Amino acid sequence: MCGRTACTLAPDEVCKACSSRALDSKGNKQYRAADWRDHPGNHNYSPRQNVAPTSFTPVMLSERHVRGVKRQSEGEEVPSKYVIQPMMWGLIPPFYKGPSATGHGFKTNNCRVEDIEEKKSYKPSLLKGQRCVVLCDGFYEWQSTKGEKDKQPYFIYAPQPEGVEIWNRDTWDKPDVWSAEEGWKGPRLLKxxxxxxxxxxxxxxxxxxxxxxxxxxxxxxxxLHHRVPAILETDQDVEDWLDHSRLGYKEALANLKNETEITWHPVSKSVNNSRNQEGDLMSPASLDQKPKETASSKLMASWLSKAPPKQSGIKKEPTTPDSIKKESQAASVKKEVKPSPLAKWLKKEPKNEKE
Incomplete structure (x- = not known):
């Protein structure tokens, strides 16, 4: 399954990371960044490292699928091979009628390949060739094979170029991270x-x-987990999945693989709450690391440290030299207990008997 992802690249970076090489108008081979297309209305994409369903994230489509086949005229700029635009994560069933995009009540962020052809929510998209490539830095998964209640989260991502850490912008955010001659040299996105x-x-x-x-x-x-997203590992995998006019859906589904080159590492349990966006959620963490403190948790800890200890309603006075002296005197008075009549009688000295 896939219930949480990370998408931290800006729109222009996503487009450059999905560059394709083709002939320019002069016949030279150069890299061309994918085109970006905004979603209708006010549904924008915001880069985040903890993305939950119903968020709008980048999705890649075939240029042919979006605009139809367009022949290049002499001197005209070559159109990009792919188009990227934000879409809402969680497919809205085509039969749903209502005012809200999230009001249908179905869990559609994932679809199982085993029954994708039978489900009324997905079959229309298959028949229409509405296949896309979901783009992300990687996704989070909680280990389910050990049977523990407090499951450890992991960040899963594609193998990266040498020296590039996808969770650390300092390793790749350079002025020459992309050029038409060399293409994209930054992090490799998961497709x-x-x-x-x-x-x-x-x-x-x-x-x-x-x-x-x-x-x-x-x-x-x-x-790590019994389900895995259908990852498109190579450029050919991406092209085959998107080119619905050349490859029917049955063949495209048959080409999907569950064994691909991916890697993962444990991350902080702070990612468990989708509201958490602060800190290095994607960075490697120790398996015994405690969740990173948030502003609210720090405030609570501070409040608890200042709270006076409970003492059954008895108010404790501050300790001073005078209070210590008083306590000592009180203790001595308490020790001077009057003897009982029996004790007095026993203490009497016996009289000498006459010889």
């Missing part, structure tokens, strides 16, 4: 097979949404 749809509410609002295709895990990832 996942998905389906998308376009839906219009009863109020006339247009919303584009997507779902992530998942499958049974292979041997390697199965040590």
């Amino acid at each position: 996942i097979a998905g389906l998308f749809s376009s839906w219009t509410s009863t109020e006339g609002e247009e919303v584009m949404s997507y779902t992530v295709v998942t499958m049974e895990s292979g041997k390697k990832f199965g040590e």
